[in-house]
Amino acid sequence: MKLTLKAAKLENWKTGKRNNMITVTNIQKSFGHTHAVDGVSFEVAPGEIYGLVGADGAGKTTTLRLLCGALRADAGDVTVAGYDIRQQTEQARAHIGYLSQRFSMYEDLTVLENIRFFAEVRGMKSNEWYPRCMELLDFVGLAPFKDRFAGMLSGGMKQKLGLASALVTRPQVLLLDEPTTGVDPVTRQDFWQLIIKLVSLTPGPSPHGGGENEFPSPAGRGVRGEGVSVIISTPYMDEAARCNRIGFMRKGQLIAEGTPGQLRSILDERILELRGSPLPLLKQIAAQQPGVEDVRAFGDRLHLRVEAGQAQAVMRLLKTTIPAGGGTLLDSRPIPPALEDVFMALAHDE
Amino acid sequence: MNSRLLSIIRKEFIQIIRDKRTLALILVIPIMQLFLLGYAATNDVRNVPLAVFDQSRSTEARALLDAYRAADYFKIAYSVGSEAELQQLIDRGDAKAGLIIPPDYASALAAGSAQVAFILDGSDPTVASTALSAAQLIGQTHATGILAEKVSRSGQNLKLQPPVEVRTTVWYNPDLISSYFMIPGVIGMILYAITAILTASAVVRERERGTIEQLIVTPIRSWELVFGKILPYTILGLFDTIEVLLVGHWWFGVPIRGSMMLIILLSALFLLSGLGIGLLASTIANTQQEAMLTVWMTLLPSIFLSGFFFPLDAMPKVLYWISYLMPLRYYLTIIRVLLLKGVGIEMIWNDVTALTIFGVVIMGAAAMRFRKRLD
Numbered sequence: 031m032k033l034t035l036k037a038a039k040l041e042n043w044k045t046g047k048r049n050n051m052i053t054v055t056n057i058q059k060s061f062g063h064t065h066a067v068d069g070v071s072f073e074v075a076p077g078e079i080y081g082l083v084g085a086d087g088a089g090k091t092t093t094l095r096l097l098c099g100a101l102r103a104d105a106g107d108v109t110v111a112g113y114d115i116r117q118q119t120e121q122a123r124a125h126i127g128y129l130s131q132r133f134s135m136y137e138d139l140t141v142l143e144n145i146r147f148f149a150e151v152r153g154m155k156s157n158e159w160y161p162r163c164m165e166l167l168d169f170v171g172l173a174p175f176k177d178r179f180a181g182m183l184s185g186g187m188k189q190k191l192g193l194a195s196a197l198v199t200r201p202q203v204l205l206l207d208e209p210t211t212g213v214d215p216v217t218r219q220d221f222w223q224l225i226i227k228l229v230s231l232t233p234g235p236s237p238h239g240g241g242e243n244e245f246p247s248p249a250g251r252g253v254r255g256e257g258v259s260v261i262i263s264t265p266y267m268d269e270a271a272r273c274n275r276i277g278f279m280r281k282g283q284l285i286a287e288g289t290p291g292q293l294r295s296i297l298d299e300r301i302l303e304l305r306g307s308p309l310p311l312l313k314q315i316a317a318q319q320p321g322v323e324d325v326r327a328f329g330d331r332l333h334l335r336v337e338a339g340q341a342q343a344v345m346r347l348l349k350t351t352i353p354a355g356g357g358t359l360l361d362s363r364p365i366p367p368a369l370e371d372v373f374m375a376l377a378h379d380e
Numbered sequence: 381m382n383s384r385l386l387s388i389i390r391k392e393f394i395q396i397i398r399d400k401r402t403l404a405l406i407l408v409i410p411i412m413q414l415f416l417l418g419y420a421a422t423n424d425v426r427n428v429p430l431a432v433f434d435q436s437r438s439t440e441a442r443a444l445l446d447a448y449r450a451a452d453y454f455k456i457a458y459s460v461g462s463e464a465e466l467q468q469l470i471d472r473g474d475a476k477a478g479l480i481i482p483p484d485y486a487s488a489l490a491a492g493s494a495q496v497a498f499i500l501d502g503s504d505p506t507v508a509s510t511a512l513s514a515a516q517l518i519g520q521t522h523a524t525g526i527l528a529e530k531v532s533r534s535g536q537n538l539k540l541q542p543p544v545e546v547r548t549t550v551w552y553n554p555d556l557i558s559s560y561f562m563i564p565g566v567i568g569m570i571l572y573a574i575t576a577i578l579t580a581s582a583v584v585r586e587r588e589r590g591t592i593e594q595l596i597v598t599p600i601r602s603w604e605l606v607f608g609k610i611l612p613y614t615i616l617g618l619f620d621t622i623e624v625l626l627v628g629h630w631w632f633g634v635p636i637r638g639s640m641m642l643i644i645l646l647s648a649l650f651l652l653s654g655l656g657i658g659l660l661a662s663t664i665a666n667t668q669q670e671a672m673l674t675v676w677m678t679l680l681p682s683i684f685l686s687g688f689f690f691p692l693d694a695m696p697k698v699l700y701w702i703s704y705l706m707p708l709r710y711y712l713t714i715i716r717v718l719l720l721k722g723v724g725i726e727m728i729w730n731d732v733t734a735l736t737i738f739g740v741v742i743m744g745a746a747a748m749r750f751r752k753r754l755d
Contacts, residue, residue, distance in 0.1 A: 100596045120599045128597040132590040138398045139391070150387035151598045195594070 050109075051076045051203055051259040057096055057106030066092040068282035069106070074275075076202070077229050077257035081264060081273030085377055089282040090263035091131055094207045097261065098128045111202050124152075127196030131207040131263075133188045135195060137181030141172055144180050145195050152199045159198070166194040170224060186217030193224065204228065206262040210269065222272060229257040267370045276369075278376050286376055290369055297367035297375060299341050302334040306352065306359040315355045319347050324374065333365075335375060384600055388608025392582065396612060406578070410570045410620045411627055417566050418559045418632050425510035429457035431475035433466045438486035444496065447522040448479070453514040466499070476501045477511060489526070552720045560635070563628040564715040565688040567621055568708050571647060572654045573679055575617040579658030580671035582609050583750075588667050602750055610655050614648070621647045637722025646714050646725075646732065652739030653707035659746035682708045707738040 052074040059067040067089045074080045082090045095101040097108055099115045099122065108115040113122035135144045142163060149159035167173040170190040175183065180191060189209050196204060206225075210218040262273065270276050271290045278286040278293070286293060306312050313332055317325045321340035326333050336344045345362050352359040396403055430448065434441050448454050458475055460466045469475040478499040488494035498515050502508040553560045586592040595605065621644065628634040636643070657678055658671075665671035684690065685699060686708035692700055703709050710731040717728055725732065 095593075098597045100593060123597050123599060126597055128594070130590065130593040132593065134590040134592075134594040136391070136395065136591055137589070138395055143391075143394065147387055147391045148594065148598065151384045151595075151600050153384070153599065155383075192594075 049076070050074060051078075051111060052080075052097065052261065053107075053109040054093075054097065055107045055109075057093070057103045057108060059092055059096055059101060059103050065282045067096060067103075070277075070279070070282070070284045071106075072277050072284060072287060074203075074259050074261060076259050078275065079225065079229055079260045079262065079273045081262055081270045081276040082279060083264060083267075083270045083276055083373065084279035086265070088279040090279055091207055092282075093279070094128070094205050094261065094263060098126050098205055099123060100128075124199070125202045126205060127199075127201035127203070127258075128205045129189070129192045129196045129207060129209050131211070133192065135180045135188070135191055138179060140177050140179055141167065141183070141191055142176040144191060145198055148195045149198045154199065162198060163194075166197055169197075170194045171220070186213045186221070189213055189217075189221060190224075193221070197228075202258060204258050204260045206260060208263050208265065211265065218266075218269075222269065225260055225262070226272075229260055267368070267373060270373075271369050278373070280377060286372075293372050294367045294369060297335065297371050299364055300336050300338060301365050301367045301371050302336060302341060302345065303328075303361075303363055303365045304332040304334065304348070304359065305330065305361045306357055308357060311355060311357045312352060312359070315351055315357065316348065319344055319351065321347075324378070326374070333371070335371060382604065385604045385608050388600070388604060389611055392609060392612045396616070406574060406616055406620070407623070410566075410574070410624045413570060414563065414566050414624050414627055414632075417562050418628070425507050425514065426452050427455040428453060428476045428507065428511050429474065430454040431458035431460055431466050431469045431478045432456055433460050433463060433478065433480045435483040436481045436485035440486045440489050441481045444481065444485075444522055445479075447518055447525075448515075451514065451518050453511060453518070470499065470501050473501070476507065477515070557633075559628075559632045560720060561716070563624070563632055563634045564719050565686075565712055567624045567628070567647075567715055568650070568686070568711045569679075569683055569688060570620055570624060571617050571650060571711075572657075572682060572708055573675075574620060575613055575651050575654035576658035576661065576675045576679070577672060578613045578616070579610055579655050580661040580665065580675050581668040582613065583659065583662035584665050584668050584671040603747065606659065606747060606750055610659070613658075614651055614655065617651050617654070618644065618648060634719060635722075636719055638718030639724075642725060643715065643718050646711070646718070646735070649732070649735055649739060650707065650711040650714075653711075653735065653742050656739065656742030656746045659750060660742060663746065663749040663751075682706045685709065686712050688712060704734075707735060707742075710735040710738070 050073040052072075054073070055071050056069050057067055057071075058065070058069055070089070070093055072080070082093060084090055092101065096103050097110065097115070099108075099119050102116070108122075110122040111125040113125070115122045136147070139147065145163045145166065146159055149163060150156075154162065164173065164176075167176055170193055172187060172190055172194065175187065180188065183191060193206075193209070204225075210221055213221065262269070264270055273290065275287065275289055276293055277284045286296070304312060304316065309327060309330070309332065313325050313327060316322055316332060316334055321337045321344050322334055323337060324335040334344065341364050345364075348359060348362055432445060434445070445456065449456055454477065458466075458469055460469065463480065466475070466478045466480065470478055478497075480497040480499070482488070482495065482497075485494050485496065496519070498519070500508050500512055500515070586595060625636065625643070629636050658675060661671050661674040661678075665674050681702075685692075685695075685703040686706045687703070688708070692703050692709070695703070713731045714728050714735070717723060721727075
């Protein structure tokens with residue numbers, strides 16, 4: 031297991047020659063005796079969506095807070111758009127849009143007042159903020175609700191307001207901390223469409239110049255060069271699968287990194303699907319077999335994770351042990367691993 | 381002006397105006413406090429209910445009672461037939477004082493010297509001590525009157541005059557009206573409480589509701605956030621000052637003898653301490669409730685050790701020294717002097733200096749502790 035993880039890490043995108051939008055080098059942060067973030071390093075390229083996944087308490091939120099300078103790292107460096115977050119905090123922040131996990135707009139201000147406030151404190155002039163705000167509200171679909179108090183918005187609309195307000199000054203880096211947690215599936219889809227629009231923009235000539243027709247969305251106008259870089263933390267595997275790359279965090283460390291395909295390949299030929307009855311008996315027998323690491327029920331079937339190279343041996347073994355134990359095995363076959371399988375394997379691998 | 385600062389101030393004002401309940405409290409509470417303390421917290425002793433056991437029932441006894449009746453201090457509320465009855469009235473608290481005139485009062489008086497007994501309920505020392513001196517004074521004046529009459533009746537053309545006469549004059553508040561003393565105190569207390577509590581909760585609210593996380597990633601500087609938060613509450617605080625001052629002046633007749641400009645200027649100086657305490661509390665507290673309690677903890681000693689209710693000169697030395705640490709103490713001296721004495725700033729330099737030092741030190745400490753970060 032350990033060996034394959036290292037292989038995945040070596041194979042990842044580290045070309046070293048890219049002009050990274052975000053470079054994180056060995057950052058550390060402790061709260062008392064807890065090492066919330068313990069030596070995390072990664073890089074994100076322009077136009078890339080980087081997913082931070084991991085269980086609750088793995089250090090995702092702390093990492094994002096360190097990236098935007100809301101927390102000060104005990105050690106390590108963070109560079110955003112070429113600025114050191116520690117030395118050139120405000121210059122770096124000028125390029126960051128941050129959506130915190132907790133709703134952090136003013137509930138007693140209206141949608142428009144909220145965006146206006148965050149636009150103004152980010153230095154937008156009175157003649158700039160209004161068209162930009164309306165553009166963003168159209169983009170996220172909140173234009174009809176512009177005069178509603180933020181406290182009266184639904185969960186999904188609140189997140190869209192947060193996104194709009196994070197985008198108001200055309201940041202090159204977007205940090206999203208579990209933006210879709212607690213949001214209904216339809217709104218989650220909407221939200222992801224917005225993120226994908228933001229990053230998939232073709233290069234434009236100038237921030238305010240022409241060529242508007244080239245852009246799929248008005249929000250992208252003025253994003254220089256390439257699309258926005260996004261770092262998103264999420265507990266959902268279907269969302270992780272949409273990222274260009276995923277960093278898997280556990281106990282404050284980044285223990286695996288790669289494209290979804292690379293991460294899935296860790297478990298190639300190591301996930302078996304069993305059908306048969308009775309399921310509880312099958313589960314019990316399967317768990318006792320040598321070479322089986324984990325057994326989980328998926329509806330009317332079982333998923334087994336087996337040690338590398340053991341798939342055929344385990345299948346042969348089950349064909350005899352299950353009937354011997356009084357159960358019926360209808361079918362057993364290797365299936366392509368899902369990210370969720372990788373997630374479970376990594377989360378429980380000590 | 382700096383546009384970030386302006387946006388923060390604008391936002392803060394929108395929030396203040398939206399929060400109708402708090403706004404109403406800010407504007408109404410000072411007036412309520414003023415009326416409450418202007419009327420209720422008075423040391424003036426009037427109409428103390430007196431129970432009389434008159435065993436003499438003579439003209440002389442009635443003359444004595446008339447003397448008591450004539451002064452405002454006592455009200456003859458009960459006329460009783462026995463000592464036991466009188467005691468009962470005082471026990472129950474219906475009467476606060478009792479006067480016992482012996483059966484032989486008239487004859488003893490004629491013979492030269494009579495005695496009456498005056499009983500006071502001492503459970504409220506403030507009332508009792510004032511009533512005590514009033515009772516003695518009324519008795520003595522009455523006695524002097526009787527003596528003078530006697531002397532003149534005996535035909536001697538002798539002017540009765542004590543060898544030493546102390547002529548007292550009370551300056552600034554000749555009628556010793558306690559609201560003149562209380563109302564400046566109310567102004568000080570309200571300024572302190574409102575600015576400290578509101579500032580603390582306005583800052584902590586950002587943390588409590590999570591909005592601080594969004595503010596952090598904006599280019600707002602810490603000082604801009606601090607000033608943007610403080611300025612609206614400074615304006616409200618000054619508004620309250622003027623409000624209380626004017627109502628105190630028109631309703632309670634408190635004189636404003638000093639310069640209004642100077643009063644407002646020095647009130648603003650005092651606000652610095654209140655705002656600083658609020659800000660300091662906000663750097664310690666995580667919830668609005670905690671902030672409120674922290675401010676409250678500084679508020680009570682401030683009130684008791686500032687000379688608001690209790691004279692500082694009468695306090696034990698230790699407490700007297702501690703009172704030097706209370707910014708409210710200096711402000712109360714300043715505002716009382718300015719309102720009642722009408723002198724210029726040259727008479728209160730020491731207090732103004734102390735207040736300035738406090739304001740700058742507290743504000744400085746708060747600003748140093750205030751960080752635009754989560755940790």
